[in-house]
Amino acid sequence: MIVPFFNYASRYEEDREKIKEIVYEVGISDNFILKERVTEFEDAIRQYTGAKHAIAVANGTSALTILLKAMGVGPGVDVLTPAFSFISTASAIGLLGGRPVFVDVDPLTGMIDPQDLEKRITPASKVIIPTHLFSVMANMEAVQEIASKHNLMVLEDSAVALGARQKGAIAGMIGDAGLYSFFPAKPLGGIGDGAVIVTDNDELARVSRMLRNHGQDGITRFYHHLVGYNNRMDETVASYLLHKLHRYDDLLHRRRQIAGLYNESFRSWAPMLQVVTASHEERVYYTYVIQTEKRDELRTFLLERGIETQIYYPVALPLQLAFAYLGHQPGDFPNAEAITGKALALPLYPEMPDDHVFQVMSAVADFCTKVNVHV
Ligand SMILES: Cc1ncc(COP(=O)(O)O)c(C=O)c1O
Incomplete structure (x- = not known):
């Protein structure tokens, strides 16, 4: 008997009809991207996590990139990031022209090692990215302590940790901002790429919202306050995620x-x-x-x-x-x-x-x- 690793067929079996219905409904709605289904999904994520702001984007990598840019990462800025993680945790820094400063990890959990983290802080450091990988969370108490001691921001790469907690605190909501990816293999797997940024920080939310959609403010079209990206969530993806979030x-x-x-x-x-x-x-x-x-x-x-x-x-x-x-x-x-x-x-x-x-x-x-x- 074969025991498959991913087995997407069985993971989506229950929703076959629902997916057809969603594609049809969105298809005839004339509203394909960043419309009411996305807003509804953002509201549901705010409720689920307690976040003040939820900003739906195209994928977890763009969520990381947007947040780092909103935090002021660019040329001449260092970001501390684990040496063991998925590539996005570090490539997002490099794509903005910042320098990834790698930090070694705990040998058992694979999470960022607080002792090594403190040693590797440079004068140009601005942000720490602790990653919660597989099923374990980084030691957030230690990370937060180091961050406030050195006046650094914390971007939790909680891409795979929606619903996880550490001493009751919600993954993604402990640092200044977090994100959840909905790539099909993820715990809340969608029908395509997708992710959401969560934060209680009004300014990070305001800038992130603009960065995801060509620097527009979401009110007046074709007025661009920032040079932004096209990193928006589709209505089909949002509608399915909303459906799946219930279970x-x-x-x-x-x-x-x-x-x-x-x-x-x-x-x-x-x-x-x-x-x-x-x-x-x-x-x-x-x-x-x-x-x-x-x-x-x-x-x-x-x-x-x-x-x-x-x-x-x-x-x-x-x-x-x-x-x-x-x-x-x-x-x-x-x-x-x-x-x-x-x-x-x-x-x-x-x-x-x-x-x-x-x-x-x-x-x-x-x-x-x-x-x-x-x-
Ligand atoms: C820890 C971590 N961060 C970021 C990402 C990037 O998410 P996405 O695939 O949605 O771009 C992943 C995806 O595997 C991940 O595992």
Whole structure:
């Protein structure tokens, strides 16, 4: 039996008719982009997160770019960002002409390391981007403390963490601004690209709203107050997300249920397998990542049993060719680099049937038993 990693077919099965209906309704409405469905979705996100402002945009990468620009990032400005993350967390800085200042991460969680963060602050630093990756949140208490000590802004890359909390505080709402991506693989996966910016800061919201739509103020067309982008959300995307948001908490519950089973099963294989089991109830399991020195062997073993996995991410950001101009060398970010050799993502999505979950657990257990016998 194949256990797929993404399985989009099953993830959208329930909404097949609804999607057709949305496309038809929007198609005959003459209102395709940034109209009432987008506003309604923004209102729903404000309610869900408690944010004062929600600004729907084209994707998470543009949300990061818009926010960084609104925060004043450009040539001559440094932004502190984790060495282990998706490319957008750092490429958005580079696209604006700013300099990504990479920070090493915690070896177990992969989140930005507060001690290293403080050491790497430069006189040109303006913003810190802590990323919440996979299912764990960065240590926001420590990040916020460092930010206020050094007068820096905090942009939470909460692209994959809608609904996650840390000591009750909502991911995306702890720093000055945050964002949620709705790329189909994300916890609230849409029908195409999409994202929303959240903030309580009036000025960041005002500028972000203009930047997403060619610098217009949303009232008078063709008067451009800023040089902006075309980074708007489509009505079809907003309408579907609004529909799905109603059952989002149930989807998160099912993700947590599967992760709970994985946590229980895998923690007994420590130290061969490393999993983060802390703060389970507050987590949003976007994807379930374990670490093991035998990552490549485990991946092959699972594939032979029909279980698909993914490697997030194979190269630390400072060592990506895109950032070669910064001159980093292997060994500069030891924890981030070690994780790239050990991290393996296992299938986890709300529609995953129990028998697939048990198949993954028993295959991992078989692998660990085999390895233990041969040690
Ligand atoms: C942590 C993180 N930040 C930002 C993004 C970018 O979001 P998008 O794909 O919507 O541009 C992603 C997407 O995978 C992500 O994982």
